[in-house]
Amino acid sequence: MNVAAKYRLASLYVGDLHAEVTEDLLFQKFSAAGPVLSIRICRDLATRRPLGYAYVNFLQLADAQRALDTMNFDVIKGRPIRLMWAQRDACLRKSGIGNVFIKNLDRSVDNKTLYEHFSGFGKILSSKVMSDDQGSKGYAFVHFQSQSAADCAIEQMNGKVINDRQVFVAPFKTRKDREAELRSRASEFTNVYIKNFGNAMDDERLQGVFSRFGKTLSVKVMTDSSGKSKGFGFVSFDSHEAAKKAVEEMNGKDINGQLVFVGRAQKKVERQAELRQKFEQTKKERIRGCQGVKLYVRNLDDTVDEEQLREGFSSFGSISRVKVMQAGGHGRGFGLICFSSAEEAAKAVTEMNGRFLGSKPLSIALAQRP
């Protein structure tokens, strides 16, 4: 048998490694399971930074098996390691066959507890409770070797209680598949959200406005603790067609002298997620907007300070930021100016490039995107 074939029989993949874990440390640890032939922490070829995984090659298959059985999820440098048989065939790793998703996990459920609850259904290739520095995130993955084991686990474990909490167990879905599913579910909505109808509205009147689109299951004007309308409410229809018609015909219409908004009702978490995403989006746009109108000013006379620079450019528009680069108490001969619009920045470039500020002509250019 050649060397490569021999390694493969007794090779373990060690994942989720902390960056400070060394080969020595792994050698010490795994030698407790039996004689170790070699260990390699994989690193980026160029930077030599660890890639977060390693191989441990045992001389004996039984020792590798023992390590897998007894050392999986042991904590090194504060982080649980994840052990698997080395599997170099990427197709086998990524097929997705037998992969199971678990959620609604109690925070007290750790990797080992999870493993104990699922290992009886078949051979597990890899499992993991997702966590951050706050601890468990309440969901996990168990990848079985066979689909039949996964089916069995789903059948037996979905709805079961682990550490006083009922868990949800189902086939794993990729993020893309899941998003598509959510979108298609959302497109068949039956619950409608109405806002901006003022406070002269109650359930009965709302019912009166919306019942012509179809049968309603519930109509509710949301109120505060004193019973006063909050200006919004929900109408639940018995069919998507009715809900869709209500949105199409009522959105933007005048009710009690006000233009109302009528749309698909979202769950609170969904709404929050959307708002959060919008906020991130506008933040990104704002950053991009600022980058687009940043000017580099070179060949600066080193007596010119930020105030003078701002003054020299203020006639072209509103300046959000001015900076003169400094080193050792004097200017380094360049700086930057942020305008609030691209037009202003462009005008500043055409008008000021080559013009004298102090004793030297300015050299101005639009800053490159980073």
Add this chain to the structure above:
DNA sequence: ACTGAGCGG
């Protein structure tokens, strides 16, 4: 709250 990461000499 909420569907991953992962393979060398």
